[in-house]
Amino acid sequence: MKTVIRVIPPGGNLLQHLAREILDGYPSGRRHLVTVVFPSRRAGLFFREYLKRLNGAGPLDLPRIYAVRDLFLELSARLEPRRLLPPLDQAWILWDICRQRRPFFRLAETFDRFLPWGLRLAEVFEELDRELVEARNLLYPPEDLPAEARTLLEHLGDIKALYEKRLDQEGLSTEARALRLLAERSRELSFPAGPLYLAGFFALTRAEEKLFSYWLSQGAKLYWEDNPAELQPILRRQLKTFRASLEVIEFPEKASPRVTFHEAPDLHHELAALEELIPSQISNPEEVVIILGSLGGLIPLLHSLPEALPVNITLGYPLHRTALGTLLRLLVALQERRHKGRYHVPDYLRLLKHPYIKSLSFAGKKMWSLFHLLEQQLRYRGSLYLALKDIESLFSLQGDVDLSWEDFEPTEAAEAVARFHQWIISPWEAIETTRDLARVVRETIVWTTQRVDLARSPSEPLSRGPEVFWASRPEELLERAFVAGVERELLPLLESAFFAREPLRPKTLFRLLKEVLLHLRAPFEGHPLKGLQVMGLLESRLLCFEKVIVLDANEGDLPSAGEINPLLPEAVRPALGLPPRQREEEIEAYHFRRLIQAAKEAHLFYQSAVSAASFLGKKVRSRFVEQLLWEQEKAAGQMLTAKIRTSPLNLEPAALRRPEFQGKGRAEKEAVEALFNREAVSATMLNTYLTCPVKFYFRYVVGLAPGQEVAQYDATEMGNLIHQALENYFSSFKGRLYQPQKDNNPQELKSIFRKLFENSSLAQRLGAERRFFVLETALFRLQRYLEFLKRKGPFEILDVEKTLDRKIHGYRFTGRLDRLDRCQDQLVVVDYKTGAYLPAITQQAKEQLLVFSPPRSLEAAGWRQLRQCLPDIQLFLYLYLCDDLERDKNAVFIHLAAGREDNLEQPLFRERDFSIGLAHRLMKEAFPRALIYLLEHILEAPAFYATEEAEYCRFCDFRLACLCARV
Known part of the structure; x- marks a missing residue:
């Protein structure tokens, strides 16, 4: 008997045609003998709907309906029942x-x-x-x-x-081995007993071809959906393989779909244009479908759809991209970086920020605000690694922590954090097998998704077993799908693994969990035949819709890039006898064209903005879209620019320009006045303004505090320790002549610093190796400074850590001198620097300051002019605050961290460059003029102007809040 393959054009709706053929060809009571096989379960659901509609209100005798994978598994189990791995x-x-x-x-x-x-x-x-x-x-x-x-x-x-x-x-x-066995031994099965319909298959594997070939020889009917005049190459090859002839099922000619192309800058503009295409009500499932080219668009799409509109999602969302997947990966990362029982604090802080963790409660009280306070304490503590007990004790150790607004007593707060550790974090420490891993994952999900109060015993929610997931289902669709994916796929996989009882290293178990999460998909449950349909391209096989909307039809998303198996690159496939990867693209191209051709109207959205990965350049439309547009233009004989709708990127011109200043109104001026009345003006304040007035605004006017980074090494604390050690050392010489050749005592200075360092929190945070190197480096620099002093000769130490105050124009100025010396009848202010080397103020800048004439304007130009001749005010201000006690005065920075010994001392005035008279004139006349102008600029300038130096913005604490930042 000659094999015949029936082909139907896409507009004919193969599922509907097949339903009518079976209802007409087989009387009620005999239809159960018919078997119909589809590529997917979704096609079977729509096929049942068509049978129901065509049959009317009477009883319906359904045929046996299979998805091809389910049929293969059933038949292979009949042939040779084996456990599939x-x-x-x-x-x-x-x-x-x-x-x-x-x-x-x-x-x-x-x-x-x-x-x-x-x-x-x-x-x-x-x-x-x-x-x-x-x-x-x-x-x-x-x-x-x-x-x-x-x-x-x-x-x-x-x-x-x-x-x-x-x-x-x-x-x-395995599934593939079972399929191979079925293809090779299919003649041993009596199935099928009745008529067999194979509908809508496109690209078959060789095992499927062999099996189908046998079924066709036994009278099975195979239906394709394609344009008979332009049959796809894959189908033409299969026609020869099956040695079959083609029978075309004629349908009334269908009008070509109305295709509109939408170009949008990004996904948000796509979704904005989508609103007018979605009807307020959808009466049947074939009305509208949205095809997602990129799964990343699913969550924004769901948020943009009308709340009252029923939505059915048919796609597998990657579990590792879900909130639940992120939570599990954070917990794994926390364990992977655990060291000697102590946890990596940045990882711990990332866990605290997860939405499921922030929703936890203790004794009926929400813990999110408590976690916020805990984060502050951890950042203040500054330790990079802490044990859980240390974290729990933070509240009791910090006596000044105000918990009244948190509704937690200190003891209760410590207990709440301890319970969080006990039920959420500690169970991950004792995992030895995949069964342990499954149990801990299950417990974590119950505690977080079911919002179980941490004050309760864990046996209460967990004693009932897995059904606790469904005792009170989460209301949100996405959360329900995430939990279902873990419950149905992840946990059974871990619990029933071949090696579930084998002890494994924690590293192995965590690697295993991450690999599994990477490949699992979260199933979405809904009403398959109601409302708006949202699906991936391959989920649309055999389905027909009146309106097709494709989002993210960009190259890289459609066709999908897919992961290339490193064992099967393109060069290896032919050597092993496998088909090229190009076949995957042909499959997607076929289903894309079939879906469009079956529709009445189609809307194809693609993005035109620059890709997030900047090296990829501008996004381009998919080759599928490009080909479709070219074919329509070729048929029309002209460019069809009218068919391309563009969503303009509406931006105000001002949004494209970086502001050059932060506005200053009456409130800001009053805030600066209040600041100067409340606090003494310091060199740090003035230097901040000289560097960038906008930074001054954020730090002193708004009062923003720089973000605290958790790190073992705190340079500021180390600087304070060095200052304290030098103060303690030189204090005994206060009011006396210090003779370095006789008085230098490196051992005493190092002993002082060692004691201060060992009693500091910095030493407690540092690991043994880091502590050793940090300590030895500091001791070396202190000893080198004493050796440097031998070259200077004797000097009198007038004061140590002296605080100076002076009123200027009604405002109080202050400065704290590290040391005040008299050396060869010259008064010298000494300031220690333990951080980065500060470039010396140039001779040219000092000469400009000497002749500086304050501009009449308080605009940005005046500030820039002042900054050129006064880039750093600290040493000038310290000398000025010393008043007129001495005519011959100087100030020096001691750069303890300088690489070269010659750079240790950086004087403000060098004798070879500036005479005593010029220096005195500069301090007596020029600097006061500049200081008064600077003060007026801070108080009266019309705006806070932004720096023009991009380097300052890169390392600014406020760059994320600043609209003027050059980053």
């Missing part, structure tokens, strides 16, 4: 095989090292079985492959032989 178990068996053989000793040294390669090797074997290809060793794998990949490919055939032998010995199999 998931990829994780396949990887375990492959590791057990490889670790016993010399070529793989390094690769298979541990399971966590082998795991990613084992999963990909299992993928290779699955594809080989689906294509009925025998594995063989590759003598010369491509040189550009990773060494691990080359080793596995060189022994591919040997591994596969051992793998199959192991599976046969233990009565195990």
Whole structure:
């Protein structure tokens, strides 16, 4: 009997045609003998709907309806019932095989090292079985492959032989191997007993082709959906493989779909334009479908749709991108960086910010505000690693912590944090097997998604087992889908793994969890035949819609880039006898065109903005869209620019310009007046304004505090320790002549610093190695300074850590001198610097300051002019605050961290450059003029002007809040 394959044009709606054919061809009571097989379960649901509609109100005798995968699994189980291994178990068996053989000793040294390669090797074997290809060793794998990949490919055939032998010995199999077995032994089955319909299949594997070929020879009916006049190359090849003829099912000619192309700058503009295309009510599931080119658009799409509109989502959302997946990865990262029982504080802080963690409660009180206070304390503490007990004790250690507004007593706060550690973090420390891992994941999900109060005993919510997930389902759609994905896929996989009871290293278990999360998809549950349909391209197979909307139809998303298995690059596939990856693109292209051709109208959205990955440049529309547009233009004989709707990027011109200043109104001027009346004016304040008036605004007018970074080493604290050590050392010489040759005592100075350092919180935070190097570096710099003093000769120490105050124009100015000396009848202000080297104020700047005439204007130009001749005010201000006690005065920075000894001392006036008279004139006349102008500028300038130096913005504490930042 000649095999005939029936082809129907996409506009004919194959599912509807098939429903009518079965209802007309088989009387009620006989239809249950008919078997209909589709590529997906979704197609079967729509097929049932069409049967119901065409049958009317009477009883309906349904045929047997299968998704092809379900049918294959059922038939293979009849033929040879075996346990089918998931990829994780396949990887375990492959590791057990490889670790016993010399070529793989390094690769298979541990399971966590082998795991990613084992999963990909299992993928290779699955594809080989689906294509009925025998594995063989590759003598010369491509040189550009990773060494691990080359080793596995060189022994591919040997591994596969051992793998199959192991599976046969233990009565195990895999999905692809079961399919291969079914294709090779299909004649042993009596199935099907009645008529068999195979509908809507496009690209078949060789195993499927062999199975279909046998069924066709036994009278099965195969239906394709394509344009008979331009049959796809894949279908033409299958026509020859099946040695079949083509029968075209005629339909009334369908009008071409109205296709509109939408170009938008980004996803948000796509969604804004989408609003007018979505009807307020949807009466049947074929009315509107939204196809997502990129899964990243799902969450923004759901937030932009009308709340009252029913939505059915049909796609697998990557579990690792969900809030729940992120929570699990944060907990894993916390454990992976745990060191000697102490946790990495930045990882701990990231965990506290997770929305599920912030929603926890203790004794009926929400803990988010308590966690916020805990974060402040951790940043104040500054330790990079802390034990959980240390974190719990923070509230009791900090006596000044105000918890009254938190509604927590200190003891209760410490207990709440302890319970958080006990139920959420500590269980992850004792994981030894995948069953332990599944249990801890389950407990974590129950505590967080079910909002269980931490004051309760964990046995209360967990004693009922897995059904606790469904005792009170979360209201939000996404959360429900995330939890369902973990409950149905992740947990069973871990609990029933081939090696579930095998003790494994924590590193291995955490690597395993991350790999599994990377490949799992969260299922969305809803009403498949109601409301707006949202799906991926391949989920739309065989379905027809009146209006098709495609979002993110950009190159890289459509066709999807997909992950390339490092064991199966394009150059290796033909060597193994596998079809090229190009077939995947042909499959997507076919389903895309079929979906568009079956619609009445189609709207294709693509983005035109620059890609987030800047090296990719501007986004371009998909080649599928490009081809569709070109075909329409070719048919019309002209450019169809009118069919491309653009969503303009409406930006105010001012938004494209960086502001040059922060506005200053009456309130800001009053705030500066209040600041100067409340606090003494310091060199730090003035230097901040000279560097950038906008920074002065954020720090002193607004009162923003710089963000605190958690780090072991605190340069500020180290600087304070060095200052304290030098103060203690020189205090005994106050009022006396210090003779370095006789009085230098490096051992005493180092002993003073050691005691201060050992009693500091900095020493407690540093690890042993870091503490050693930090201490030795500081001691070296202190000793080098004393040796430097020997070159200077004797000097009198007038004061140590002296505070000076002086009123200028009614405002109080202050400065704290590290040391005040008299050296050779010259008064010298000494200021220690422990940080970065400050460039000396140039001779040119001092000469400009000497002749500086305050501008009449208080605009930005005046500030810039002042800054050129006065880039740093500290030493000038300190000398000025010394009043007129001496005519000959100088000030020096002592750069203790200077690389060269010659750079240790940086005087304000060098004798060779500035005479005593010029220096006195500068301090007596020029500097007061500049200081008064600076004070007037701060108080009366019309705005706070921004620096023009991009380097200052890069390291500014307020760059994220500043609209003027040059970053």
